[in-house]
Amino acid sequence: MTLLLLSTPERGKIWPRVFAEAGEDILVGEQAVHDPSAIEHIACWYPPKDLSVYTQLKTLISVGAGVDHLPALPEGIALSRTIAPGLEAMMRDWVVMATLMSHRDMPMYIAQARQGVWKAGSVAATGKRTVGILGMGRIGRLAAVSLLALGFRVRGWSLSGATVDDIEMFAADDLDVFLAGVDILVCLLPLTERTRGILGDALFGKLPRGARLVHAGRGGHLDMTALARALDDGQLASAILDVTEPEPLPAEHPFWNDPRIVITPHVAAQTDAREGAMHALAVIRAVREGRPIPGLVARERGY
Numbered sequence: 001m002t003l004l005l006l007s008t009p010e011r012g013k014i015w016p017r018v019f020a021e022a023g024e025d026i027l028v029g030e031q032a033v034h035d036p037s038a039i040e041h042i043a044c045w046y047p048p049k050d051l052s053v054y055t056q057l058k059t060l061i062s063v064g065a066g067v068d069h070l071p072a073l074p075e076g077i078a079l080s081r082t083i084a085p086g087l088e089a090m091m092r093d094w095v096v097m098a099t100l101m102s103h104r105d106m107p108m109y110i111a112q113a114r115q116g117v118w119k120a121g122s123v124a125a126t127g128k129r130t131v132g133i134l135g136m137g138r139i140g141r142l143a144a145v146s147l148l149a150l151g152f153r154v155r156g157w158s159l160s161g162a163t164v165d166d167i168e169m170f171a172a173d174d175l176d177v178f179l180a181g182v183d184i185l186v187c188l189l190p191l192t193e194r195t196r197g198i199l200g201d202a203l204f205g206k207l208p209r210g211a212r213l214v215h216a217g218r219g220g221h222l223d224m225t226a227l228a229r230a231l232d233d234g235q236l237a238s239a240i241l242d243v244t245e246p247e248p249l250p251a252e253h254p255f256w257n258d259p260r261i262v263i264t265p266h267v268a269a270q271t272d273a274r275e276g277a278m279h280a281l282a283v284i285r286a287v288r289e290g291r292p293i294p295g296l297v298a299r300e301r302g303y
């Protein structure tokens with residue numbers, strides 16, 4: 001069972017070592033493939049242009065947590081997203097950082113500092129604020145536990161109706177009730193047809209006035225014009241974004257100089273090369289042994 005890796009030069013160096021230690025076959029880069037029918041797994045961020053030449057393909061593995069950038073696959077080819085504890089912990093850290101920054105008015109203080117303005121606002125305890133997490137998968141749950149430990153009130157909204165110990169959970173149909181009590185909204189949703197554009201006028205209008213947005217889902221969730229409107233009329237106080245559409249966000253985009261917005265360039269998390277390789281090995285072994293594939297994406301849900 002040969003795996004074809006299409007990824008960064010760093011992964012191209014580390015994965016073959018991990019595969020050699022495990023006694024598994026790997027090729028790096030399509031130029032290394034002489035017989036496409038020998039490839040049973042492909043791990044990539046950007047897929048090959050023509051997947052149909054890989055006639056024996058069993059799985060396509062996303063080297064990241066998301067799969068929205070990958071094409072719909074023919075029946076018989078499984079899609080797996082990388083499950084990596086290190087990546088999940090990095091996401092949690094970014095969400096905790098951005099939530100604390102939002103809670104402590106850092107977008108405003110950063111803007112004031114650039115102008116040399118010393119002007120104190122009021123400070124609230126974490127226990128006075130409710131953080132609402134859209135998307136309570138592995139990363140959402142990890143973030144929720146840390147935010148609870150910091151004293152925030154935390155609630156979660158789950159598309160799949162998940163329940164999570166110690167967290168007040170809301171089902172898909174209860175989005176409005178969920179939003180009505182949220183001071184800091186964190187988006188960690190997968191991007192699917194159902195969630196595209198969800199961060200828009202209607203949703204912002206259901207938050208309490210002056211709520212703050214923390215977004216580490218995908219650029220496609222966010223209607224950026226609606227965000228600008230919500231900030232301008234005071235419905236939202238600030239936004240911290242790790243994702244935009246397009247990426248990179250063009251240098252002339254007004255968000256860069258907006259004092260209410262802080263942007264990081266899609267760096268909330270990166271998959272560690274060794275961890276990614278370990279996930280791919282786990283996928284290969286599961287396929288070989290007929291066990292459930294780690295990180296299997298449910299076709300009908302899209303995540």
Ligand code: GLV
Pocket residue numbers: 063064065066067269271
């Ligand atoms: C990054 O956005 C990922 O999906 O891993």
